Amino acid sequence: MEEPEFRIGMQFANKDELKESIREYAIVQGRNIKLVKNDNKRIQAKCAGHTKCPFILWASKIDRDKQTFAIKSLSLEHECTRVDKLKYTNSRWLSKRFADKIRKNLDWDVGAFKAEVLEKYHMNVSKHQIYRAKNLSKVIIEGSYVEQYARLWDYVEKLKKANKGSTMIIKNKMKGCRPLIGIDGCHLKGPYTGQVLTAVGIDGNNGLYPVAYAVVEVESKSTWIWFLQLLIEDLQIKNGKAWVFMSDKQKGLIPVIETLLPTAEHRMCVRHLYSNFRTEHAGLAMKNILWVAARATTIPWYEAEMAR
Incomplete structure (x- = not known):
């Protein structure tokens, strides 16, 4: 196919294969060849580079019940010059x-x-x-x-x-994920707009594990309720006390978690908290203190860092 050579009687499995061969020939030879006839029974290709160019390729189906095409008439001579731009x-x-x-x-x-x-x-x-x-x-x-x-x-x-x-x-199938789920939404870009709602877990190797996602029109309280109801059903969550959910401070999410899983822990993502925090408390020193407090694993340690 990279350097097609035509001859009388050459057969092609179908019309598309023949057309592709003609396109490849046009590119390799640098000739502006056009299909003047192109239907399910016949194909005729001529050179459009010169009105009197003798190049012609005529092919048709060899049998009404088959897709095979065969070249019936052929002239490979050219009187036109090469071109360096083709639509092919x-x-x-x-x-x-x-x-x-x-x-x-x-x-x-x-x-x-x-x-x-x-x-x-x-x-x-x-x-x-x-x-x-x-x-x-x-x-x-x-x-x-x-x-x-x-x-x-x-x-x-x-x-x-x-x-x-x-x-x-x-x-x-991955097992061993922690009972911690991060939920968030993001905008879709491109011809199909909307938003993606996601639920992401953490596996035994501290790797992110995508649990579920949905494409919705808008991120709202009703769409989050629909999404989380399906998630609770699929994960068979019956005891909310055993689960922790993490999110940003999206207004619709807080009442949704309180409604569907009132006993579950619901914590906020520190990165999102910091984006609000830094508007009033800028600087690397304050950022570091915030993150130390967020990483505290005991109440006395947390209170000491918050006092700082």
């Missing part, structure tokens, strides 16, 4: 063609990327196309990881068949 060299094409190189170097310089396209394909592309191509490539790369991890169970079954007596265990 868009961001999507760049992301597919250079995905492997981007995978190896996610910080690939835009100028170097552009120079590589010019050297390899003699095509000029814009910086905007390069930026979009890099973002699209990341989606392709991350998507492939998701697909591969999803096949781990198939891989384990293959290993069991090929290596009799081996032990393979996949464990994807």
Whole structure:
């Protein structure tokens, strides 16, 4: 596909495969080739670079009940000159063609990327196309990881068949989280607005463990009640005294916790407290004293730090 060569009688599995081959040929040859006919039965490609250019490719389905296309007529001669810009060299094409190189170097310089396209394909592309191509490539790369991890169970079954007596265990459920849940909301950016409500725990290795999230229109008392009711049901929280919730001082959250879990401990995030505290008590010394008081684990220690 990187350097397609056409010949009479060449067959393609379907129309899309043929069209992709024509696009690749146009890029490699530097010719402005357009599809003048493009339907489910036939495809005709001509060179738009010169009115009298003899290049033509005509293909059609070989059978009504099949998707296979075959080239019926072909002339590869050109009387036009090469071009260095084509609509086919868009961001999507760049992301597919250079995905492997981007995978190896996610910080690939835009100028170097552009120079590589010019050297390899003699095509000029814009910086905007390069930026979009890099973002699209990341989606392709991350998507492939998701697909591969999803096949781990198939891989384990293959290993069991090929290596009799081996032990393979996949464990994807984390246990040992502390009865401490941090809850917060944040705004969504992009074409789909709204807010995300989250509940995050802490596992036995002091790592953050995402417990639940929901996308809602606005962060309000009613949305928090809906979210936390589902959370309580899923975690089967019956004894509120055994749980601690941490949040910022969002007005709707305080009465929600008091209503749904009146016996649970509800504490405020010190980072959010400090953002209010520093407006009246600025400076590193005051910040350090605040954090020492927050970290106090006994009442006498806490009272001594608060007195300071």
